[in-house]
Amino acid sequence: MVLAVACGTEDASVGTREVEVEDVVEDPASLDGERLRFSAFYVGSFEQSVLTAALAESYPPQAAQPSIWVEAQPEGDCLISDAGVTWGEVVAEGILRHDEEGGLGHLGVFTMQLVDARLACP
Secondary structure (H helix, E strand, O other): OOOOOOOOOOOOOOOOEEOOHHHHHHOHHHHOOOEEEEEEEEEEEOOEEEEEOOEEOOOOOEEOOOEEEEOOOOEOOOOEEEOOEEEEEEEEEEEEEEOOOOOEOHHHOEOEEEEEEEEEOO
């Protein structure tokens, strides 16, 4: 008889689906409940913490719509902060929640939210 015992840490990336942020915002219903990893722009300010496929042409930049609410702080030094806004490109990983009626994120105004999220520099 052989008995094998394995010890280690849980790997959150197991079962993670690699996608493009454009796929997420174009058809979030098809990805609802899945653990995803994708590159996106992060924009954070007072009462805002979102992921987006593009930044609006303004200074400081604003998130283009649609955007995904995220309750995570980016790790690393790839972000720029000025005028009360923090932004930059990140790699996001988490479980997508989608509700066409909204009710997600800050004040329930978002239709998409990334939960159990981690944001890192590319």
